[in-house]
Amino acid sequence: MTNPFGIQRLSEVTPASETPFLIEGLIHRTATMIYGRPKAGKSFVALSAAMALGEGTPWLGQDVEPLNTLLWALDPGQEDETYQRFNTAQGKADSRLFITDVRPEDSDEWWSEFSDVLVSTGVEVLIVDNLSALLGRGSYNNDADVRPALGRLQALLDEGIAIVLVHHSGKFNEEQGSGKSPMGSTAIEAWGRQFIQVTDDQELRVLRVYGNNTPERELGIALNFNGEGDHGAFVTLVGEEETVAMTAEHEELVARAKARWDGRKDRQKKQGRSPQQKAGKASEPRQNGIPERIREALKDKPEGMGWNELDKAVTGSSGAKSKAANSMVEAGSLTRTKEGNRTVYRLAS
Structure with a gap:
Protein backbone atom coordinates (compact mmCIF):
# COMPACT_ATOMS: atom_id res chain seq x y z
CA MET A 1 0.00 0.00 0.00
CA THR A 2 1.51 3.33 -1.10
CA ASN A 3 -0.04 6.59 0.12
CA PRO A 4 1.08 10.07 1.17
CA PHE A 5 0.07 9.45 4.81
CA GLY A 6 2.40 6.53 5.49
CA ILE A 7 -0.37 4.01 6.18
CA GLN A 8 1.03 0.48 6.22
CA ARG A 9 0.47 -2.90 7.81
CA LEU A 10 1.69 -2.90 11.39
CA SER A 11 3.48 -6.20 10.73
CA GLU A 12 5.53 -4.50 8.01
CA VAL A 13 6.78 -1.57 10.10
CA THR A 14 10.56 -1.25 10.24
CA PRO A 15 11.40 -0.49 13.88
CA ALA A 16 13.87 2.25 14.72
CA SER A 17 17.38 0.90 15.02
CA GLU A 18 18.49 3.30 17.73
CA THR A 19 17.67 2.97 21.42
CA PRO A 20 14.98 5.35 22.74
CA PHE A 21 17.42 6.45 25.47
CA LEU A 22 20.35 8.84 25.74
CA ILE A 23 21.32 7.06 28.96
CA GLU A 24 19.99 3.51 28.69
CA GLY A 25 16.88 2.94 30.81
CA LEU A 26 17.24 6.33 32.52
CA ILE A 27 17.22 9.46 30.33
CA HIS A 28 14.91 9.30 27.31
CA ARG A 29 15.75 10.59 23.85
CA THR A 30 12.61 12.77 24.02
CA ALA A 31 10.89 13.79 27.29
CA THR A 32 12.19 12.81 30.74
CA MET A 33 10.87 14.12 34.06
CA ILE A 34 12.85 14.10 37.31
CA TYR A 35 10.58 14.93 40.24
CA GLY A 36 10.40 14.76 44.01
CA ARG A 37 9.62 16.65 47.19
CA PRO A 38 11.62 19.76 48.14
CA LYS A 39 15.12 18.89 49.45
CA ALA A 40 14.85 15.30 48.15
CA GLY A 41 17.86 15.95 45.90
CA LYS A 42 16.23 16.06 42.46
CA SER A 43 18.32 19.05 41.31
CA PHE A 44 21.53 17.23 42.31
CA VAL A 45 20.37 14.12 40.40
CA ALA A 46 19.56 16.30 37.36
CA LEU A 47 22.96 18.05 37.54
CA SER A 48 24.72 14.71 37.91
CA ALA A 49 23.00 13.43 34.74
CA ALA A 50 23.80 16.72 32.98
CA MET A 51 27.50 16.46 33.84
CA ALA A 52 27.60 12.87 32.57
CA LEU A 53 25.96 13.90 29.31
CA GLY A 54 28.26 16.88 28.87
CA GLU A 55 31.42 14.87 29.62
CA GLY A 56 30.43 11.52 28.11
CA THR A 57 31.18 9.69 31.37
CA PRO A 58 29.20 6.69 32.72
CA TRP A 59 26.18 7.42 34.89
CA LEU A 60 24.62 4.95 37.33
CA GLY A 61 26.26 2.04 35.57
CA GLN A 62 25.36 3.06 32.00
CA ASP A 63 27.70 4.29 29.27
CA VAL A 64 27.06 7.83 28.01
CA GLU A 65 27.91 9.53 24.71
CA PRO A 66 28.97 13.20 25.08
CA LEU A 67 26.27 15.62 23.94
CA ASN A 68 25.85 19.39 23.89
CA THR A 69 23.73 19.83 27.01
CA LEU A 70 22.17 23.09 28.19
CA LEU A 71 21.08 23.50 31.81
CA TRP A 72 18.31 26.09 32.07
CA ALA A 73 18.56 27.36 35.66
CA LEU A 74 15.34 29.20 36.42
CA ASP A 75 15.45 29.67 40.20
CA PRO A 76 16.95 32.96 41.50
CA GLY A 77 20.71 32.64 41.99
CA GLN A 78 20.74 29.12 40.58
CA GLU A 79 23.41 29.82 37.95
CA ASP A 80 26.03 30.74 40.58
CA GLU A 81 24.92 27.88 42.82
CA THR A 82 25.21 25.38 39.96
CA TYR A 83 28.67 26.70 39.03
CA GLN A 84 29.83 26.10 42.60
CA ARG A 85 28.39 22.56 42.57
CA PHE A 86 30.05 21.87 39.21
CA ASN A 87 33.44 22.92 40.60
CA THR A 88 32.88 20.99 43.83
CA ALA A 89 32.31 17.85 41.75
CA GLN A 90 35.47 18.64 39.72
CA GLY A 91 33.66 19.12 36.44
CA LYS A 92 35.88 18.96 33.36
CA ALA A 93 36.98 22.18 31.68
CA ASP A 94 36.19 20.74 28.23
CA SER A 95 32.72 19.60 29.27
CA ARG A 96 29.98 20.16 26.68
CA LEU A 97 27.65 21.26 29.49
CA PHE A 98 26.35 24.84 29.15
CA ILE A 99 24.08 26.96 31.35
CA THR A 100 21.69 29.90 31.08
CA ASP A 101 19.47 31.67 33.57
CA VAL A 102 17.54 33.76 31.02
CA ARG A 103 13.89 34.23 32.00
CA PRO A 104 11.37 33.07 29.39
CA GLU A 105 8.84 35.50 27.97
CA ASP A 106 5.22 34.60 27.36
CA SER A 107 5.27 35.18 23.63
CA ASP A 108 5.50 32.94 20.59
CA GLU A 109 8.13 35.27 19.11
CA TRP A 110 10.46 34.81 22.11
CA TRP A 111 10.12 31.04 22.06
CA SER A 112 10.66 30.91 18.30
CA GLU A 113 13.91 32.86 18.65
CA PHE A 114 14.96 30.69 21.63
CA SER A 115 14.35 27.55 19.54
CA ASP A 116 16.36 28.95 16.63
CA VAL A 117 19.31 29.72 18.91
CA LEU A 118 19.25 26.23 20.46
CA VAL A 119 19.21 24.59 17.03
CA SER A 120 21.87 26.88 15.51
CA THR A 121 24.25 26.42 18.45
CA GLY A 122 23.84 22.64 18.37
CA VAL A 123 22.10 22.05 21.71
CA GLU A 124 21.10 18.39 21.86
CA VAL A 125 19.75 18.14 25.42
CA LEU A 126 17.89 20.82 27.41
CA ILE A 127 17.54 20.34 31.16
CA VAL A 128 14.85 22.64 32.59
CA ASP A 129 15.07 23.28 36.33
CA ASN A 130 12.22 23.70 37.04
CA LEU A 131 8.63 23.68 35.74
CA SER A 132 7.26 26.00 38.43
CA ALA A 133 9.73 28.72 37.51
CA LEU A 134 9.08 28.14 33.81
CA LEU A 135 5.39 28.94 34.34
CA GLY A 136 6.14 32.25 36.06
CA ARG A 137 2.88 33.44 37.59
CA GLY A 138 0.99 30.43 36.28
CA SER A 139 0.01 27.41 38.34
CA TYR A 140 0.97 23.84 37.51
CA ASN A 141 -2.45 22.79 38.86
CA ASN A 142 -4.18 24.77 36.09
CA ASP A 143 -4.47 23.15 32.66
CA ALA A 144 -4.78 26.58 31.05
CA ASP A 145 -1.35 27.56 32.44
CA VAL A 146 0.37 24.22 31.96
CA ARG A 147 -0.60 23.29 28.41
CA PRO A 148 0.94 26.35 26.63
CA ALA A 149 4.27 25.82 28.42
CA LEU A 150 4.31 22.10 27.66
CA GLY A 151 3.33 22.89 24.08
CA ARG A 152 6.36 25.16 23.75
CA LEU A 153 8.61 22.43 25.15
CA GLN A 154 7.00 20.03 22.68
CA ALA A 155 8.02 22.36 19.84
CA LEU A 156 11.63 21.97 21.02
CA LEU A 157 11.19 18.19 21.09
CA ASP A 158 9.97 18.41 17.50
CA GLU A 159 13.29 20.07 16.63
CA GLY A 160 15.07 16.96 17.92
CA ILE A 161 16.16 18.44 21.26
CA ALA A 162 15.80 16.01 24.18
CA ILE A 163 14.28 17.60 27.30
CA VAL A 164 14.75 16.72 30.96
CA LEU A 165 12.19 18.58 33.09
CA VAL A 166 12.66 18.94 36.86
CA HIS A 167 9.40 19.14 38.81
CA HIS A 168 7.79 18.58 42.21
CA SER A 169 5.78 15.70 43.58
CA GLY A 170 3.01 16.22 46.10
CA LYS A 171 2.15 14.76 49.45
CA PHE A 172 -0.73 12.29 49.49
CA ASN A 173 -3.96 14.19 48.70
CA GLU A 174 -2.08 17.49 48.42
CA GLU A 175 -3.66 19.71 45.77
CA GLN A 176 -3.84 17.66 42.57
CA GLY A 177 -0.75 15.57 43.21
CA SER A 178 -0.07 12.37 45.11
CA GLY A 179 2.96 10.98 46.83
CA LYS A 180 3.92 8.91 43.77
CA SER A 181 2.97 11.25 40.93
CA PRO A 182 4.21 14.58 39.57
CA MET A 183 2.23 17.39 41.19
CA GLY A 184 -0.41 19.29 39.24
CA SER A 185 -2.39 18.91 36.05
CA THR A 186 -2.62 15.45 34.50
CA ALA A 187 -1.21 17.05 31.34
CA ILE A 188 2.19 17.16 33.08
CA GLU A 189 2.46 13.40 33.54
CA ALA A 190 0.96 12.79 30.10
CA TRP A 191 3.79 14.87 28.58
CA GLY A 192 6.60 12.68 29.88
CA ARG A 193 7.96 9.49 28.32
CA GLN A 194 10.34 8.58 31.12
CA PHE A 195 10.17 9.40 34.85
CA ILE A 196 12.64 9.39 37.72
CA GLN A 197 11.05 10.01 41.10
CA VAL A 198 13.52 10.98 43.83
CA THR A 199 12.62 10.21 47.44
CA ASP A 200 14.87 10.48 50.48
CA ASP A 201 15.28 8.15 53.43
CA GLN A 202 17.97 9.80 55.52
CA GLU A 203 21.29 8.95 53.79
CA LEU A 204 19.53 6.84 51.14
CA ARG A 205 17.91 8.27 48.01
CA VAL A 206 15.55 6.00 46.11
CA LEU A 207 15.09 6.60 42.38
CA ARG A 208 11.83 5.09 41.13
CA VAL A 209 12.36 4.76 37.38
CA TYR A 210 9.47 4.04 35.02
CA GLY A 211 8.15 4.99 31.61
CA ASN A 212 6.83 3.91 28.24
CA ASN A 213 9.90 1.90 27.26
CA THR A 214 11.07 0.32 30.53
CA PRO A 215 9.76 -1.88 33.33
CA GLU A 216 9.40 -0.05 36.62
CA ARG A 217 12.39 -0.42 38.92
CA GLU A 218 14.04 1.22 41.90
CA LEU A 219 17.64 2.32 42.29
CA GLY A 220 19.17 3.03 45.67
CA ILE A 221 21.86 5.71 45.66
CA ALA A 222 24.04 7.52 48.14
CA LEU A 223 23.95 11.25 47.38
CA ASN A 224 27.15 13.04 48.40
CA PHE A 225 26.71 16.82 48.36
CA ASN A 226 30.51 17.22 48.32
CA GLY A 227 30.52 16.00 44.73
CA GLU A 228 32.13 12.59 45.17
CA GLY A 229 30.44 9.59 43.58
CA ASP A 230 31.38 6.20 42.19
CA HIS A 231 28.72 6.25 39.46
CA GLY A 232 28.56 9.92 38.51
CA ALA A 233 29.01 13.30 40.18
CA PHE A 234 27.37 13.22 43.64
CA VAL A 235 25.89 9.71 43.15
CA THR A 236 26.91 6.17 44.08
CA LEU A 237 24.67 3.25 43.16
CA VAL A 238 24.08 0.98 46.18
CA GLY A 239 21.26 -1.27 44.96
CA GLU A 240 18.79 -1.97 42.18
CA GLU A 241 15.65 -4.06 41.76
CA GLU A 242 12.59 -4.28 39.54
CA THR A 243 9.28 -3.78 41.31
CA VAL A 244 7.25 -6.88 42.17
CA PRO A 285 -41.40 2.09 37.17
CA ARG A 286 -40.85 5.24 39.18
CA GLN A 287 -44.12 5.38 41.10
CA ASN A 288 -43.38 8.33 43.44
CA GLY A 289 -46.12 7.45 45.98
CA ILE A 290 -48.86 6.86 43.37
CA PRO A 291 -49.85 3.39 44.75
CA GLU A 292 -50.52 4.96 48.15
CA ARG A 293 -52.68 7.66 46.55
CA ILE A 294 -54.64 5.01 44.60
CA ARG A 295 -55.30 3.11 47.83
CA GLU A 296 -56.40 6.32 49.53
CA ALA A 297 -58.83 7.11 46.68
CA LEU A 298 -60.38 3.59 46.74
CA LYS A 299 -60.47 2.84 50.46
CA ASP A 300 -64.05 4.13 50.92
CA LYS A 301 -65.21 2.97 47.51
CA PRO A 302 -66.29 -0.68 47.79
CA GLU A 303 -68.10 -0.25 44.47
CA GLY A 304 -64.80 0.72 42.90
CA MET A 305 -63.94 3.44 40.43
CA GLY A 306 -63.73 3.52 36.66
CA TRP A 307 -60.43 4.48 35.16
CA ASN A 308 -61.44 8.00 34.18
CA GLU A 309 -62.74 8.67 37.69
CA LEU A 310 -59.65 7.18 39.32
CA ASP A 311 -57.37 9.12 36.97
CA LYS A 312 -59.00 12.40 38.08
CA ALA A 313 -58.93 11.49 41.77
CA VAL A 314 -55.19 10.69 41.93
CA THR A 315 -52.48 13.27 41.24
CA GLY A 316 -49.64 12.46 38.89
CA SER A 317 -49.15 11.78 35.21
CA SER A 318 -51.62 9.40 33.57
CA GLY A 319 -48.82 7.18 32.31
CA ALA A 320 -47.30 6.77 35.78
CA LYS A 321 -50.74 6.09 37.29
CA SER A 322 -51.49 3.47 34.65
CA LYS A 323 -48.17 1.70 35.31
CA ALA A 324 -48.77 1.82 39.07
CA ALA A 325 -52.29 0.41 38.73
CA ASN A 326 -51.05 -2.41 36.48
CA SER A 327 -48.30 -3.25 38.96
CA MET A 328 -50.79 -3.31 41.83
CA VAL A 329 -53.10 -5.63 39.85
CA GLU A 330 -50.18 -7.97 39.13
CA ALA A 331 -49.18 -7.89 42.81
CA GLY A 332 -52.77 -8.74 43.87
CA SER A 333 -53.41 -5.57 45.89
CA LEU A 334 -55.86 -4.22 43.30
CA THR A 335 -58.57 -5.89 41.18
CA ARG A 336 -59.57 -4.87 37.70
CA THR A 337 -62.86 -5.98 36.14
CA LYS A 338 -64.67 -5.16 32.93
CA GLU A 339 -68.23 -4.02 33.62
CA GLY A 340 -69.95 -3.10 30.38
CA ASN A 341 -67.93 -0.31 28.79
CA ARG A 342 -66.15 0.50 32.07
CA THR A 343 -62.96 -0.89 33.54
CA VAL A 344 -63.48 -0.84 37.30
CA TYR A 345 -60.73 -0.87 39.89
CA ARG A 346 -61.24 -2.01 43.52
CA LEU A 347 -58.98 -2.69 46.44
CA ALA A 348 -58.49 -6.40 46.87
CA SER A 349 -60.22 -7.72 49.98
Whole structure:
Protein backbone atom coordinates (compact mmCIF):
# COMPACT_ATOMS: atom_id res chain seq x y z
CA MET A 1 0.00 0.00 0.00
CA THR A 2 1.51 3.33 -1.10
CA ASN A 3 -0.04 6.59 0.12
CA PRO A 4 1.08 10.07 1.17
CA PHE A 5 0.07 9.45 4.81
CA GLY A 6 2.40 6.53 5.49
CA ILE A 7 -0.37 4.01 6.18
CA GLN A 8 1.03 0.48 6.22
CA ARG A 9 0.47 -2.90 7.81
CA LEU A 10 1.69 -2.90 11.39
CA SER A 11 3.48 -6.20 10.73
CA GLU A 12 5.53 -4.50 8.01
CA VAL A 13 6.78 -1.57 10.10
CA THR A 14 10.56 -1.25 10.24
CA PRO A 15 11.40 -0.49 13.88
CA ALA A 16 13.87 2.25 14.72
CA SER A 17 17.38 0.90 15.02
CA GLU A 18 18.49 3.30 17.73
CA THR A 19 17.67 2.97 21.42
CA PRO A 20 14.98 5.35 22.74
CA PHE A 21 17.42 6.45 25.47
CA LEU A 22 20.35 8.84 25.74
CA ILE A 23 21.32 7.06 28.96
CA GLU A 24 19.99 3.51 28.69
CA GLY A 25 16.88 2.94 30.81
CA LEU A 26 17.24 6.33 32.52
CA ILE A 27 17.22 9.46 30.33
CA HIS A 28 14.91 9.30 27.31
CA ARG A 29 15.75 10.59 23.85
CA THR A 30 12.61 12.77 24.02
CA ALA A 31 10.89 13.79 27.29
CA THR A 32 12.19 12.81 30.74
CA MET A 33 10.87 14.12 34.06
CA ILE A 34 12.85 14.10 37.31
CA TYR A 35 10.58 14.93 40.24
CA GLY A 36 10.40 14.76 44.01
CA ARG A 37 9.62 16.65 47.19
CA PRO A 38 11.62 19.76 48.14
CA LYS A 39 15.12 18.89 49.45
CA ALA A 40 14.85 15.30 48.15
CA GLY A 41 17.86 15.95 45.90
CA LYS A 42 16.23 16.06 42.46
CA SER A 43 18.32 19.05 41.31
CA PHE A 44 21.53 17.23 42.31
CA VAL A 45 20.37 14.12 40.40
CA ALA A 46 19.56 16.30 37.36
CA LEU A 47 22.96 18.05 37.54
CA SER A 48 24.72 14.71 37.91
CA ALA A 49 23.00 13.43 34.74
CA ALA A 50 23.80 16.72 32.98
CA MET A 51 27.50 16.46 33.84
CA ALA A 52 27.60 12.87 32.57
CA LEU A 53 25.96 13.90 29.31
CA GLY A 54 28.26 16.88 28.87
CA GLU A 55 31.42 14.87 29.62
CA GLY A 56 30.43 11.52 28.11
CA THR A 57 31.18 9.69 31.37
CA PRO A 58 29.20 6.69 32.72
CA TRP A 59 26.18 7.42 34.89
CA LEU A 60 24.62 4.95 37.33
CA GLY A 61 26.26 2.04 35.57
CA GLN A 62 25.36 3.06 32.00
CA ASP A 63 27.70 4.29 29.27
CA VAL A 64 27.06 7.83 28.01
CA GLU A 65 27.91 9.53 24.71
CA PRO A 66 28.97 13.20 25.08
CA LEU A 67 26.27 15.62 23.94
CA ASN A 68 25.85 19.39 23.89
CA THR A 69 23.73 19.83 27.01
CA LEU A 70 22.17 23.09 28.19
CA LEU A 71 21.08 23.50 31.81
CA TRP A 72 18.31 26.09 32.07
CA ALA A 73 18.56 27.36 35.66
CA LEU A 74 15.34 29.20 36.42
CA ASP A 75 15.45 29.67 40.20
CA PRO A 76 16.95 32.96 41.50
CA GLY A 77 20.71 32.64 41.99
CA GLN A 78 20.74 29.12 40.58
CA GLU A 79 23.41 29.82 37.95
CA ASP A 80 26.03 30.74 40.58
CA GLU A 81 24.92 27.88 42.82
CA THR A 82 25.21 25.38 39.96
CA TYR A 83 28.67 26.70 39.03
CA GLN A 84 29.83 26.10 42.60
CA ARG A 85 28.39 22.56 42.57
CA PHE A 86 30.05 21.87 39.21
CA ASN A 87 33.44 22.92 40.60
CA THR A 88 32.88 20.99 43.83
CA ALA A 89 32.31 17.85 41.75
CA GLN A 90 35.47 18.64 39.72
CA GLY A 91 33.66 19.12 36.44
CA LYS A 92 35.88 18.96 33.36
CA ALA A 93 36.98 22.18 31.68
CA ASP A 94 36.19 20.74 28.23
CA SER A 95 32.72 19.60 29.27
CA ARG A 96 29.98 20.16 26.68
CA LEU A 97 27.65 21.26 29.49
CA PHE A 98 26.35 24.84 29.15
CA ILE A 99 24.08 26.96 31.35
CA THR A 100 21.69 29.90 31.08
CA ASP A 101 19.47 31.67 33.57
CA VAL A 102 17.54 33.76 31.02
CA ARG A 103 13.89 34.23 32.00
CA PRO A 104 11.37 33.07 29.39
CA GLU A 105 8.84 35.50 27.97
CA ASP A 106 5.22 34.60 27.36
CA SER A 107 5.27 35.18 23.63
CA ASP A 108 5.50 32.94 20.59
CA GLU A 109 8.13 35.27 19.11
CA TRP A 110 10.46 34.81 22.11
CA TRP A 111 10.12 31.04 22.06
CA SER A 112 10.66 30.91 18.30
CA GLU A 113 13.91 32.86 18.65
CA PHE A 114 14.96 30.69 21.63
CA SER A 115 14.35 27.55 19.54
CA ASP A 116 16.36 28.95 16.63
CA VAL A 117 19.31 29.72 18.91
CA LEU A 118 19.25 26.23 20.46
CA VAL A 119 19.21 24.59 17.03
CA SER A 120 21.87 26.88 15.51
CA THR A 121 24.25 26.42 18.45
CA GLY A 122 23.84 22.64 18.37
CA VAL A 123 22.10 22.05 21.71
CA GLU A 124 21.10 18.39 21.86
CA VAL A 125 19.75 18.14 25.42
CA LEU A 126 17.89 20.82 27.41
CA ILE A 127 17.54 20.34 31.16
CA VAL A 128 14.85 22.64 32.59
CA ASP A 129 15.07 23.28 36.33
CA ASN A 130 12.22 23.70 37.04
CA LEU A 131 8.63 23.68 35.74
CA SER A 132 7.26 26.00 38.43
CA ALA A 133 9.73 28.72 37.51
CA LEU A 134 9.08 28.14 33.81
CA LEU A 135 5.39 28.94 34.34
CA GLY A 136 6.14 32.25 36.06
CA ARG A 137 2.88 33.44 37.59
CA GLY A 138 0.99 30.43 36.28
CA SER A 139 0.01 27.41 38.34
CA TYR A 140 0.97 23.84 37.51
CA ASN A 141 -2.45 22.79 38.86
CA ASN A 142 -4.18 24.77 36.09
CA ASP A 143 -4.47 23.15 32.66
CA ALA A 144 -4.78 26.58 31.05
CA ASP A 145 -1.35 27.56 32.44
CA VAL A 146 0.37 24.22 31.96
CA ARG A 147 -0.60 23.29 28.41
CA PRO A 148 0.94 26.35 26.63
CA ALA A 149 4.27 25.82 28.42
CA LEU A 150 4.31 22.10 27.66
CA GLY A 151 3.33 22.89 24.08
CA ARG A 152 6.36 25.16 23.75
CA LEU A 153 8.61 22.43 25.15
CA GLN A 154 7.00 20.03 22.68
CA ALA A 155 8.02 22.36 19.84
CA LEU A 156 11.63 21.97 21.02
CA LEU A 157 11.19 18.19 21.09
CA ASP A 158 9.97 18.41 17.50
CA GLU A 159 13.29 20.07 16.63
CA GLY A 160 15.07 16.96 17.92
CA ILE A 161 16.16 18.44 21.26
CA ALA A 162 15.80 16.01 24.18
CA ILE A 163 14.28 17.60 27.30
CA VAL A 164 14.75 16.72 30.96
CA LEU A 165 12.19 18.58 33.09
CA VAL A 166 12.66 18.94 36.86
CA HIS A 167 9.40 19.14 38.81
CA HIS A 168 7.79 18.58 42.21
CA SER A 169 5.78 15.70 43.58
CA GLY A 170 3.01 16.22 46.10
CA LYS A 171 2.15 14.76 49.45
CA PHE A 172 -0.73 12.29 49.49
CA ASN A 173 -3.96 14.19 48.70
CA GLU A 174 -2.08 17.49 48.42
CA GLU A 175 -3.66 19.71 45.77
CA GLN A 176 -3.84 17.66 42.57
CA GLY A 177 -0.75 15.57 43.21
CA SER A 178 -0.07 12.37 45.11
CA GLY A 179 2.96 10.98 46.83
CA LYS A 180 3.92 8.91 43.77
CA SER A 181 2.97 11.25 40.93
CA PRO A 182 4.21 14.58 39.57
CA MET A 183 2.23 17.39 41.19
CA GLY A 184 -0.41 19.29 39.24
CA SER A 185 -2.39 18.91 36.05
CA THR A 186 -2.62 15.45 34.50
CA ALA A 187 -1.21 17.05 31.34
CA ILE A 188 2.19 17.16 33.08
CA GLU A 189 2.46 13.40 33.54
CA ALA A 190 0.96 12.79 30.10
CA TRP A 191 3.79 14.87 28.58
CA GLY A 192 6.60 12.68 29.88
CA ARG A 193 7.96 9.49 28.32
CA GLN A 194 10.34 8.58 31.12
CA PHE A 195 10.17 9.40 34.85
CA ILE A 196 12.64 9.39 37.72
CA GLN A 197 11.05 10.01 41.10
CA VAL A 198 13.52 10.98 43.83
CA THR A 199 12.62 10.21 47.44
CA ASP A 200 14.87 10.48 50.48
CA ASP A 201 15.28 8.15 53.43
CA GLN A 202 17.97 9.80 55.52
CA GLU A 203 21.29 8.95 53.79
CA LEU A 204 19.53 6.84 51.14
CA ARG A 205 17.91 8.27 48.01
CA VAL A 206 15.55 6.00 46.11
CA LEU A 207 15.09 6.60 42.38
CA ARG A 208 11.83 5.09 41.13
CA VAL A 209 12.36 4.76 37.38
CA TYR A 210 9.47 4.04 35.02
CA GLY A 211 8.15 4.99 31.61
CA ASN A 212 6.83 3.91 28.24
CA ASN A 213 9.90 1.90 27.26
CA THR A 214 11.07 0.32 30.53
CA PRO A 215 9.76 -1.88 33.33
CA GLU A 216 9.40 -0.05 36.62
CA ARG A 217 12.39 -0.42 38.92
CA GLU A 218 14.04 1.22 41.90
CA LEU A 219 17.64 2.32 42.29
CA GLY A 220 19.17 3.03 45.67
CA ILE A 221 21.86 5.71 45.66
CA ALA A 222 24.04 7.52 48.14
CA LEU A 223 23.95 11.25 47.38
CA ASN A 224 27.15 13.04 48.40
CA PHE A 225 26.71 16.82 48.36
CA ASN A 226 30.51 17.22 48.32
CA GLY A 227 30.52 16.00 44.73
CA GLU A 228 32.13 12.59 45.17
CA GLY A 229 30.44 9.59 43.58
CA ASP A 230 31.38 6.20 42.19
CA HIS A 231 28.72 6.25 39.46
CA GLY A 232 28.56 9.92 38.51
CA ALA A 233 29.01 13.30 40.18
CA PHE A 234 27.37 13.22 43.64
CA VAL A 235 25.89 9.71 43.15
CA THR A 236 26.91 6.17 44.08
CA LEU A 237 24.67 3.25 43.16
CA VAL A 238 24.08 0.98 46.18
CA GLY A 239 21.26 -1.27 44.96
CA GLU A 240 18.79 -1.97 42.18
CA GLU A 241 15.65 -4.06 41.76
CA GLU A 242 12.59 -4.28 39.54
CA THR A 243 9.28 -3.78 41.31
CA VAL A 244 7.25 -6.88 42.17
CA ALA A 245 4.41 -5.81 39.86
CA MET A 246 6.67 -5.85 36.81
CA THR A 247 8.48 -9.15 37.54
CA ALA A 248 5.47 -11.24 38.60
CA GLU A 249 4.80 -14.43 36.67
CA HIS A 250 1.79 -14.47 34.36
CA GLU A 251 -0.31 -16.66 36.64
CA GLU A 252 0.36 -14.44 39.65
CA LEU A 253 -0.47 -11.33 37.66
CA VAL A 254 -3.77 -12.85 36.48
CA ALA A 255 -4.64 -14.00 40.02
CA ARG A 256 -4.04 -10.52 41.43
CA ALA A 257 -6.07 -8.92 38.67
CA LYS A 258 -8.96 -11.36 39.30
CA ALA A 259 -8.85 -10.67 43.04
CA ARG A 260 -9.18 -6.95 42.37
CA TRP A 261 -12.03 -7.62 39.94
CA ASP A 262 -13.90 -9.74 42.51
CA GLY A 263 -13.31 -7.11 45.17
CA ARG A 264 -14.66 -4.44 42.84
CA LYS A 265 -17.84 -6.45 42.22
CA ASP A 266 -18.32 -7.02 45.97
CA ARG A 267 -18.00 -3.29 46.68
CA GLN A 268 -20.47 -2.45 43.92
CA LYS A 269 -22.97 -4.98 45.27
CA LYS A 270 -22.72 -3.60 48.81
CA GLN A 271 -23.29 -0.10 47.47
CA GLY A 272 -26.20 -1.18 45.25
CA ARG A 273 -24.22 -0.35 42.11
CA SER A 274 -23.81 -3.77 40.47
CA PRO A 275 -25.00 -4.09 36.85
CA GLN A 276 -27.77 -6.46 37.97
CA GLN A 277 -28.98 -4.07 40.65
CA LYS A 278 -28.88 -1.14 38.22
CA ALA A 279 -30.84 -3.15 35.65
CA GLY A 280 -33.44 -4.07 38.28
CA LYS A 281 -33.86 -0.46 39.31
CA ALA A 282 -34.14 0.62 35.69
CA SER A 283 -36.94 -1.90 35.01
CA GLU A 284 -39.00 -0.77 37.98
CA PRO A 285 -41.40 2.09 37.17
CA ARG A 286 -40.85 5.24 39.18
CA GLN A 287 -44.12 5.38 41.10
CA ASN A 288 -43.38 8.33 43.44
CA GLY A 289 -46.12 7.45 45.98
CA ILE A 290 -48.86 6.86 43.37
CA PRO A 291 -49.85 3.39 44.75
CA GLU A 292 -50.52 4.96 48.15
CA ARG A 293 -52.68 7.66 46.55
CA ILE A 294 -54.64 5.01 44.60
CA ARG A 295 -55.30 3.11 47.83
CA GLU A 296 -56.40 6.32 49.53
CA ALA A 297 -58.83 7.11 46.68
CA LEU A 298 -60.38 3.59 46.74
CA LYS A 299 -60.47 2.84 50.46
CA ASP A 300 -64.05 4.13 50.92
CA LYS A 301 -65.21 2.97 47.51
CA PRO A 302 -66.29 -0.68 47.79
CA GLU A 303 -68.10 -0.25 44.47
CA GLY A 304 -64.80 0.72 42.90
CA MET A 305 -63.94 3.44 40.43
CA GLY A 306 -63.73 3.52 36.66
CA TRP A 307 -60.43 4.48 35.16
CA ASN A 308 -61.44 8.00 34.18
CA GLU A 309 -62.74 8.67 37.69
CA LEU A 310 -59.65 7.18 39.32
CA ASP A 311 -57.37 9.12 36.97
CA LYS A 312 -59.00 12.40 38.08
CA ALA A 313 -58.93 11.49 41.77
CA VAL A 314 -55.19 10.69 41.93
CA THR A 315 -52.48 13.27 41.24
CA GLY A 316 -49.64 12.46 38.89
CA SER A 317 -49.15 11.78 35.21
CA SER A 318 -51.62 9.40 33.57
CA GLY A 319 -48.82 7.18 32.31
CA ALA A 320 -47.30 6.77 35.78
CA LYS A 321 -50.74 6.09 37.29
CA SER A 322 -51.49 3.47 34.65
CA LYS A 323 -48.17 1.70 35.31
CA ALA A 324 -48.77 1.82 39.07
CA ALA A 325 -52.29 0.41 38.73
CA ASN A 326 -51.05 -2.41 36.48
CA SER A 327 -48.30 -3.25 38.96
CA MET A 328 -50.79 -3.31 41.83
CA VAL A 329 -53.10 -5.63 39.85
CA GLU A 330 -50.18 -7.97 39.13
CA ALA A 331 -49.18 -7.89 42.81
CA GLY A 332 -52.77 -8.74 43.87
CA SER A 333 -53.41 -5.57 45.89
CA LEU A 334 -55.86 -4.22 43.30
CA THR A 335 -58.57 -5.89 41.18
CA ARG A 336 -59.57 -4.87 37.70
CA THR A 337 -62.86 -5.98 36.14
CA LYS A 338 -64.67 -5.16 32.93
CA GLU A 339 -68.23 -4.02 33.62
CA GLY A 340 -69.95 -3.10 30.38
CA ASN A 341 -67.93 -0.31 28.79
CA ARG A 342 -66.15 0.50 32.07
CA THR A 343 -62.96 -0.89 33.54
CA VAL A 344 -63.48 -0.84 37.30
CA TYR A 345 -60.73 -0.87 39.89
CA ARG A 346 -61.24 -2.01 43.52
CA LEU A 347 -58.98 -2.69 46.44
CA ALA A 348 -58.49 -6.40 46.87
CA SER A 349 -60.22 -7.72 49.98
